Amino acid sequence: TERRNAQIALSEAHASLEKSVDERYRVLAEISADYSFVNRKEDGEWVREWITGAVQRITGQNDAQIQDPDHWLTLVHPDEHALAQTHIERVRAGQPSEIELRLITPQGEKRAIYRNEVPMRDPETDEVVRIYGVVSDITERKQLELQHMVHVRQQVAVAQLGQTAL
Numbered sequence: 001t002e003r004r005n006a007q008i009a010l011s012e013a014h015a016s017l018e019k020s021v022d023e024r025y026r027v028l029a030e031i032s033a034d035y036s037f038v039n040r041k042e043d044g045e046w047v048r049e050w051i052t053g054a055v056q057r058i059t060g061q062n063d064a065q066i067q068d069p070d071h072w073l074t075l076v077h078p079d080e081h082a083l084a085q086t087h088i089e090r091v092r093a094g095q096p097s098e099i100e101l102r103l104i105t106p107q108g109e110k111r112a113i114y115r116n117e118v119p120m121r122d123p124e125t126d127e128v129v130r131i132y133g134v135v136s137d138i139t140e141r142k143q144l145e146l147q148h149m150v151h152v153r154q155q156v157a158v159a160q161l162g163q164t165a166l
Contacts (some may be wrong), residue, residue: 034058039069039131045093046070049130058113058137060105077102091117094128100138112142 035053039046050110055066066069076084078102085098105111117133125146 008028034135036132036134037069037089039133041127042131047129055135058111058135059103060107060109063151070101075103075105077104087115087117091119091131094119094121110139112139113135114138 026153028105035051035055035058037051037055038049039078040049047064048067048069051066056063057059059066059072059075061071061075070088073081074089083099084101087097090097096118098114100112103111103113114136115133116133116135119128119134120128120130122129
């Protein structure tokens with residue numbers, strides 16, 4: 001009985017510590033990205049543990065869709081779907097992964113995102129049991145980069161035209 005009580009106390013302490021760490025991570029994630037999330041493996045399936053931030057604004061997803069940890073894949077631009085799938089497989093296999101992707105929201109809005117995910121393993125089984133992730137909307141940055149590229153190309157074209165005229 002003493003041993004059992006000690007095991008129960010240890011389990012409760014572990015759960016309390018895990019909750020405290022999750023709460024700290026959540027607060028940090030809220031201030032460092034547009035949205036953050038934690039997915040956990042439950043009975044062999046991935047489920048959403050929590051999600052914060054501007055996920056609805058960025059993805060256009062409703063509450064029910066947001067709770068499905070894989071639903072975001074339906075938003076990925078068709079040209080980048082294989083990249084997104086590889087990213088997910090890598091994370092679920094235990095490797096941290098980051099990726100930039102284009103999304104098309106259900107409303108037809110085009111967005112660019114940066115997604116960074118870190119898997120956590122169960123220390124006893126070495127199985128990936130949680131995935132911590134942050135997502136940033138980089139649409140504006142990508143648009144500025146494109147405008148800059150167009151401007152540089154125009155300058156090069158004008159310079160070449162000037163050289164030809166001489």
